[in-house]
Amino acid sequence: MGILAVGSVALDTIRTPSGYAEEVLGGSATYFSLAASYFTDVSIVAVVGDDFPEKHLAFLQRKGIDTSGLHRVKGKTFRWSGEYTGDMNCAMTLDTQLNVFAEFSPHIRPEHRRKELLFLGNIDPDLQRTVLEQMEHPNLVACDTMNYWINNTREALRKMLSLVDLVIINDAEARQLADERNLYRAARTILAWGPKTLVVKRGEHGAVMVRPRSVFCIPAYPLEEVVDPTGAGDSFAGGLMGYLSASGKTDEPTLRRSLVFGSVMASFNVAEFGPRRLGELTFTEIESRYREFEKLAEFTKL
Amino acid sequence: MGILAVGSVALDTIRTPSGYAEEVLGGSATYFSLAASYFTDVSIVAVVGDDFPEKHLAFLQRKGIDTSGLHRVKGKTFRWSGEYTGDMNCAMTLDTQLNVFAEFSPHIRPEHRRKELLFLGNIDPDLQRTVLEQMEHPNLVACDTMNYWINNTREALRKMLSLVDLVIINDAEARQLADERNLYRAARTILAWGPKTLVVKRGEHGAVMVRPRSVFCIPAYPLEEVVDPTGAGDSFAGGLMGYLSASGKTDEPTLRRSLVFGSVMASFNVAEFGPRRLGELTFTEIESRYREFEKLAEFTKL
Numbered sequence: 001m002g003i004l005a006v007g008s009v010a011l012d013t014i015r016t017p018s019g020y021a022e023e024v025l026g027g028s029a030t031y032f033s034l035a036a037s038y039f040t041d042v043s044i045v046a047v048v049g050d051d052f053p054e055k056h057l058a059f060l061q062r063k064g065i066d067t068s069g070l071h072r073v074k075g076k077t078f079r080w081s082g083e084y085t086g087d088m089n090c091a092m093t094l095d096t097q098l099n100v101f102a103e104f105s106p107h108i109r110p111e112h113r114r115k116e117l118l119f120l121g122n123i124d125p126d127l128q129r130t131v132l133e134q135m136e137h138p139n140l141v142a143c144d145t146m147n148y149w150i151n152n153t154r155e156a157l158r159k160m161l162s163l164v165d166l167v168i169i170n171d172a173e174a175r176q177l178a179d180e181r182n183l184y185r186a187a188r189t190i191l192a193w194g195p196k197t198l199v200v201k202r203g204e205h206g207a208v209m210v211r212p213r214s215v216f217c218i219p220a221y222p223l224e225e226v227v228d229p230t231g232a233g234d235s236f237a238g239g240l241m242g243y244l245s246a247s248g249k250t251d252e253p254t255l256r257r258s259l260v261f262g263s264v265m266a267s268f269n270v271a272e273f274g275p276r277r278l279g280e281l282t283f284t285e286i287e288s289r290y291r292e293f294e295k296l297a298e299f300t301k302l
Numbered sequence: 303m304g305i306l307a308v309g310s311v312a313l314d315t316i317r318t319p320s321g322y323a324e325e326v327l328g329g330s331a332t333y334f335s336l337a338a339s340y341f342t343d344v345s346i347v348a349v350v351g352d353d354f355p356e357k358h359l360a361f362l363q364r365k366g367i368d369t370s371g372l373h374r375v376k377g378k379t380f381r382w383s384g385e386y387t388g389d390m391n392c393a394m395t396l397d398t399q400l401n402v403f404a405e406f407s408p409h410i411r412p413e414h415r416r417k418e419l420l421f422l423g424n425i426d427p428d429l430q431r432t433v434l435e436q437m438e439h440p441n442l443v444a445c446d447t448m449n450y451w452i453n454n455t456r457e458a459l460r461k462m463l464s465l466v467d468l469v470i471i472n473d474a475e476a477r478q479l480a481d482e483r484n485l486y487r488a489a490r491t492i493l494a495w496g497p498k499t500l501v502v503k504r505g506e507h508g509a510v511m512v513r514p515r516s517v518f519c520i521p522a523y524p525l526e527e528v529v530d531p532t533g534a535g536d537s538f539a540g541g542l543m544g545y546l547s548a549s550g551k552t553d554e555p556t557l558r559r560s561l562v563f564g565s566v567m568a569s570f571n572v573a574e575f576g577p578r579r580l581g582e583l584t585f586t587e588i589e590s591r592y593r594e595f596e597k598l599a600e601f602t603k604l
């Protein structure tokens with residue numbers, strides 16, 4: 001049981017209309033694993049430099065996250081700096097320093113190769129494929145990507161996508177990937193490449209799951225204040241995959257519930273800077289918000 | 303019983319990625335009343351010129367719409383010309399010729415003053431208030447507006463809003479009206495002015511209803527092709543109000559269902575140019591699409 005998550009662990013500097021935070025713990029593997037940790041065992045594969053603060057490592061471990069695959073190498077940790085203005089759906093990247101992440105070539109430890117679920121966070125699609133090839137026989141493989149890889153490594157990306165079960169990307173990326181304005185036509189194109197399920201993240205508009213014979217829409221939690229959207233997509237994926245891992249199923253009702261849990265985790269995450277809120281949740285809070293989602297979209301049948 | 307709808311009846315020239323249509327029947331009162339006509343009696347108050355084609359009048363009447371309040375005056379009918387490109391959520395207005403609509407000052411016939419529901423389509427807020435003042439005691443008053451009135455007649459608009467029960471506007475308008483980026487804070491501001499219910503139309507992202515103690519979200523129907531978005535908002539409002547009128551209630555469950563019926567009508571409307579599709583629906587088709595909406599947002603409870 002459990003999930004292996006490959007991605008970034010970073011130090012983020014973030015400015016939003018609500019404030020400013022410098023060198024806080026960030027990265028896709030961080031947000032993903034924190035969100036998933038409430039549901040299941042999660043192991044991360046990532047790289048940090050020798051400047052990575054011990055306290056961050058201790059924090060992840062305290063949350064039960066297996067960091068044995070977190071390589072610490074000579075050099076500086078990956079740093080990202082971004083700003084959110086106006087609509088909070090889109091970050092403006094101010095600076096990216098790949099540092100030790102530039103040489104990241106994930107070697108998967110033997111005990112991680114038998115993990116049942118694999119999450120390939122947003123990294124070079126060739127690296128994603130390298131990781132996938134090291135796995136023994138995962139039950140479910142999910143991946144994320146971003147516009148950079150869509151623009152620069154389209155063929156490698158398509159090859160990688162043909163090998164995964166579940167694609168979790170945002171709205172603009174889905175349209176860009178399929179080169180198609182209409183989301184549902186874009187979804188059909190992407191599903192034709194191989195994945196059985198496409199989950200599209202739409203920020204404040206929620207998320208949509210498209211499968212060959214079904215569409216499921218879930219709204220975003222109605223928040224009067226979004227403090228920091230950083231990591232929303234990865235905590236969504238972490239809640240989603242975490243619930244799938246815990247339930248041991250991937251049928252339609254389970255997938256639908258997993259999107260709700262993903263939305264729940266994202267809604268908590270954006271309420272504070274960095275991954276702070278994700279680090280201090282209780283499962284009672286998570287269940288209580290799930291029940292709020294039930295009311296949000298409920299209406300009586302004909 | 304029944305609805306009185308005040309708004310425009312126009313001749314629209316529309317270009318979208320799917321094609322081009324010249325001088326088709328349009329206007330807020332047209333789309334609204336066609337959608338509502340499947341649910342209830344609807345009477346329109348509007349003005350057209352002496353060039354208004356008989357066939358359009360006959361079409362509305364064939365749909366059971368009471369056109370006794372459609373004034374025909376000397377001059378040219380209101381014409382609007384617009385184009386949709388890229389994302390289909392927003393029309394670029396190419397030309398607006400108010401013509402006879404410029405002098406529109408709605409006088410409400412005695413038999414219309416006792417209508418139970420009043421829909422004040424997107425016209426000058428002072429005119430909306432004039433209409434409202436002529437009514438005897440409507441059970442529910444709803445209104446729409448647009449950025450033009452928000453920018454140019456803000457005080458008159460606020461005064462009018464304080465007198466209505468239900469505001470049905472789009473996402474950008476809600477934020478602009480409240481001068482607030484966050485939709486839920488914007489909603490709280492607008493509700494504080496008087497209306498008990500705010501319904502926010504979000505195009506391909508569906509709609510949200512905000513009330514003092516509840517939020518309800520409904521996705522848009524997943525369409526692989528949007529042929530012409532013109533009138534989507536008014537057919538949404540027509541389906542919504544039509545169902546409210548038919549059910550004779552305005553409690554939370556009824557309001558929620560009314561948003562689903564609104565979304566159903568909008569989803570049909572955008573499938574063809576102008577109001578063509580709205581003119582040829584059956585109630586079986588409407589119910590069948592309602593059932594599709596049930597499946598779209600359904601997930602199992604905890």
